[in-house]
Amino acid sequence: MREALLRILARHSQGSGDDGVDTEICVCALSNARLDIGLPPFSGTSLPACLEPTVARALADAPRTDRDFKILLSALETLLSSSRWIKRSASEGDDDAFEERHRHALILGKGALLECSTLTVGLAVMEPKLCYPYHKHPPAEFYVVLSEGYWYREDVGWWNPGPGGVVFNPPSAVHSMRSTDKPLLALWGLSHAVD
Numbered sequence: 001m002r003e004a005l006l007r008i009l010a011r012h013s014q015g016s017g018d019d020g021v022d023t024e025i026c027v028c029a030l031s032n033a034r035l036d037i038g039l040p041p042f043s044g045t046s047l048p049a050c051l052e053p054t055v056a057r058a059l060a061d062a063p064r065t066d067r068d069f070k071i072l073l074s075a076l077e078t079l080l081s082s083s084r085w086i087k088r089s090a091s092e093g094d095d096d097a098f099e100e101r102h103r104h105a106l107i108l109g110k111g112a113l114l115e116c117s118t119l120t121v122g123l124a125v126m127e128p129k130l131c132y133p134y135h136k137h138p139p140a141e142f143y144v145v146l147s148e149g150y151w152y153r154e155d156v157g158w159w160n161p162g163p164g165g166v167v168f169n170p171p172s173a174v175h176s177m178r179s180t181d182k183p184l185l186a187l188w189g190l191s192h193a194v195d
């Protein structure tokens with residue numbers, strides 16, 4: 001899974017222009033990450049039953065046109081059966097229903113299935129017609145886009161990377177995403193590496 005993900009990110013990195021430094025940060029963090037089998041207690045809870053059809057539909061629609069995406073999705077499907085799920089709390093002004101209409105499966109990171117101190121990787125799932133709160137954080141971030149959906153970054157605006165697309169966010173850039181009339185599915189990673 002790591003090798004497939006690295007190839008997907010590296011392919012995008014070659015044509016990313018101004019995003020090259022942030023891309024490199026994420027690729028290096030993933031390449032150098034030490035992964036250990038996670039031990040309980042894990043973070044998060046089980047997936048709510050009401051979101052199971054959303055996850056199943058999103059995985060069924062995810063792009064498998066490329067060997068690396070087939071490897072990635074096959075690994076995710078295996079890991080999801082044991083994954084724990086977390087949610088982002090809604091802030092003032094957010095859609096009241098937001099919290100119960102999305103989840104993130106923790107794949108790598110502290111308290112995740114695979115323990116890792118330098119990288120957090122999760123799978124975001126959102127129900128149709130939902131907007132993720134605008135937010136920012138110090139770590140650089142990547143998304144491997146696995147569905148239709150719109151992404152926002154403060155210096156770019158809204159755009160649709162398309163299934164199979166890759167998004168990079170520089171440290172502390174305001175960003176968001178929103179689903180279309182279908183579920184949104186994306187693998188994300190936050191680099192905590194220090195030099």
Ligand SMILES: [Fe+2]
Nearest residue numbers: 135137141175
């Ligand atoms: Fe983010």
